[in-house]
Amino acid sequence: MLTPVLLVVAIGFVCAAILTIASKVFFVPVDETFANLRAELPGANCGACGYTGCDDYANALAADHSLSCSLCPVGGATVAAALADVLGVDAGSAEKQVAVVMCNGTKEAAKTIMEYDGPKTCTAAKQFFGGLSACPHGCIGLGDCAAACDFNAIQICDGVAVVNRENCVGCGVCAKTCPNSVIKIQPAKNLVVVQCSSTDKGAVARKACTNACIGCMKCAKVCKFDAITVENNLAHIDPLKCKNCGLCAKECPTGAINNMRVKKAPAKPAAPKAETPAKEEAKAEEKTEA
Numbered sequence: 001m002l003t004p005v006l007l008v009v010a011i012g013f014v015c016a017a018i019l020t021i022a023s024k025v026f027f028v029p030v031d032e033t034f035a036n037l038r039a040e041l042p043g044a045n046c047g048a049c050g051y052t053g054c055d056d057y058a059n060a061l062a063a064d065h066s067l068s069c070s071l072c073p074v075g076g077a078t079v080a081a082a083l084a085d086v087l088g089v090d091a092g093s094a095e096k097q098v099a100v101v102m103c104n105g106t107k108e109a110a111k112t113i114m115e116y117d118g119p120k121t122c123t124a125a126k127q128f129f130g131g132l133s134a135c136p137h138g139c140i141g142l143g144d145c146a147a148a149c150d151f152n153a154i155q156i157c158d159g160v161a162v163v164n165r166e167n168c169v170g171c172g173v174c175a176k177t178c179p180n181s182v183i184k185i186q187p188a189k190n191l192v193v194v195q196c197s198s199t200d201k202g203a204v205a206r207k208a209c210t211n212a213c214i215g216c217m218k219c220a221k222v223c224k225f226d227a228i229t230v231e232n233n234l235a236h237i238d239p240l241k242c243k244n245c246g247l248c249a250k251e252c253p254t255g256a257i258n259n260m261r262v263k264k265a266p267a268k269p270a271a272p273k274a275e276t277p278a279k280e281e282a283k284a285e286e287k288t289e290a
Helices: 002-025 032-040 053-063 076-086 122-126 144-148 173-179 200-209 218-222 247-251 277-289
Strands: 096-099 154-157 160-163 182-185 190-196 227-232 234-237 257-259
Touching: 032 053, 032 076, 096 160, 122 144, 144 154, 144 173, 144 257, 173 182, 190 234, 218 227, 218 247
Parallel strands: none
Antiparallel strands: 096 182, 154 160, 190 257, 227 234
16 A cells, blocks of 8 residues: 555655756746736736737837827726836826717618517628618618627617717727717717718708718807817717817707716706686685585
């Protein structure tokens, strides 16, 4: 009985010695800077920074200290400051970005041209005559963007994608997923947006969707900051010039421009009408007779 036990123990010692020697021979030194940078990154691996993942971005920062520390939209300014602290450099600008759906083609506004019974994805529906509505430029509304979002920041409401700006980190995965490219990544501070992507002429666009931009130029004329231009029948707001005054949203005749600061108050229930003295006397007489 003792011989097998001793044999197993001896084999264990030999294997341990071999592994110890191998770990010394094949040891790869770990860059401490990379390790510290990687520890500060959130680990989302979304690729929004332009690199294949957090490891790749950390490696790039460790190799080139002149690279911007503010490329991670998930971590934002906090992570940018932490990365800069590790490298001993300036954090640079890390302005919060969010996704904006450039479409407001709700079920009521956008004209539906067909009933779709295929795979419930926007990509599949796009191959089927361009989509479900008369506007080929708008949100298809089957939720490819919502399925791709890892932060629960998008949902489909009334046939169109809606972004929860509090949850959105501006990673851009939804924008890459959308087959109609109606989602753009913009600075979160810009609250006045053109929610339309149609480049059709006004009459055609309005016939397809009542919320469409018709290129009437009213928004551009009323803007005091020269922030709006109209090209190819579609208004564009320059996020660097826009001051969120909201005048263009008020002037837009179709509601294609929306001011996200303005929240519609819930409808108040109608107050009961006061009865006239004559009606009150009649009711009193009825009760007395009863």
